[in-house]
Amino acid sequence: MKTGNESIKTVFILSGLFQYGHMDIFLFVAIIILFAVALMGNLILFLLIQLDTRLHTPMYFLLSQLSFMDIMNISTTVPKMATDFLSNSKTITFLGCEIQTFVFIVLGGTEALLLGFMSYDRYAAICYPLHYPLLMSKKICWFMVTCAWTSCSINALVHTLYVFHLPFCRSQLINHFFCELPSLLQLACQNTSQYEYTFFMYVCCILMLLIPLSLILASYSLILAAVLHMRSTAAQKKAFATCSSHLAVVGLFYGAKIFIYMRPKSYRSVAHDKVVSAFYTIFTPVLNPLIYSVRNKEVKGALRKWLEKHFLQHL
Secondary structure, rough: OOOOOOOOEEEEEEEOHHHHHHHHHHHHHHHHHHHHHHHHHHHHHHHHHHHHHHHOOOHHHHHHHHHHHHHHHHHHHHHHHHHHHHOOOOOEEEHHHHHHHHHHHHHHHHHHHHHHHHHHHHHHHHHHHOOOOHOHHHHHHHHHHHHHHHHHHHHHHHHHHHHOOOEEOOEEOOOOOOHHHHHHHHOOOOHHHHHHHHHHHHHHHHHHHHHHHHHHHHHHHHHHHHHOOOHHHHHHHHHHHHHHHHHHHHHHHHHHHHHHHHHOOOHHHHHHHHHHHHHHHHHHHHHHHHHHHHHOOHHHHHHHHHHHHHHHHHH
16 A cells, blocks of 8 residues: 555546446447456357367367357456446556456456467478477477466566556556556556666567567468468368468457557557557457357357257157
8 A cells, every 4th residue: 555645546437438327238238248248259169169079179268268268358348338327436456457357458468478379389290291280289289378377477477566566656547448467557547668668678579469469470471372282172262261361360369469469559549548458358259259150160050060959859
C-alpha cells in the first residue's frame, strides 16, 4: 500500500468502451450475445476434439488449446465490460485489476507462441509427411504447450509485479474497458519510459510477437514452395484448405497486436486502441471456431456424428 504523496489505491475506475449512456442496454445485449456465441463455439470445438478419436492428432490438439485460450480470453474481460454497461460505478478492485492484467498478458503471449507451433505443425505435415509422426509426437506437442504456458506465465508475472508496484498517484481512472498494461502505465507518477522502450518493447514485443511471426512466415514460405511442386491438384487443394484457416486466424491475431503494441507512441489513439482491443477480445474468439469449422470436413463430420448420436436419433 502506498502512503505519503501517493494516493492509496484500493479500486480503479474503468472508463468503458463507449461513452453513450442511451446505448448501454443495446450494447449490453449485443456483448452478451457475442459472449455466448464465442463461449458455445469454442466449447463445442474443444469438446469435439476431446471426444472424437479421429481428431486426436497434433493439429487438433493444438487447435483445442487455442479454443481453451479463447474461452479464457473472452471470460477474462467481457463479463466485467458487459456488467459495466448497466452499472453506475464502473470500478474494479486493485487485486482484480492485477489478476486481469496477468491473465491477459499470459493468454496473449501463449496464443502467439501457439500460432507459431501450429504453423510448424503444418510445415512438418506437408513438407515431411513420412517423418511427421516423429516430428510431432504426443510428447513433443505437450512439450510445446507446456513451454508456451510456462514462459508466458513467467513473462506476465514480471510485467504485472513491476506495473503494480508503481506509485499510482495521478488518477484512479483507467481509460479503457479492462486493465490493459499501457493504460495502467499512464496512471503512474514515476517515469516508465525506460521500461516501455526497453524491457516491454524488446522483450515482450520481439520475443512474444515478432519471433513467432517470423516462424509463421518462414513455415508458410516453405509450405507454399512445397505445395507448388505437388503434381496432384487434389493434394494442393487439401494443403491450401488446411493452411488458409490458420492464416486467417494469424492475420486477426497479429494484426490487432501489432496495431496496439508496436505503433510509435505519437501515433497512438485511445479510441482506436479500444476498438481494436474490443475486436481482439470479443470478435476474434467468435470468429476462430467458425474459421476452423466452416471449411474443415473433419470438424463438420465430427459435429454431425455427435448431433446424430445425441439429438437426431431421438426425433
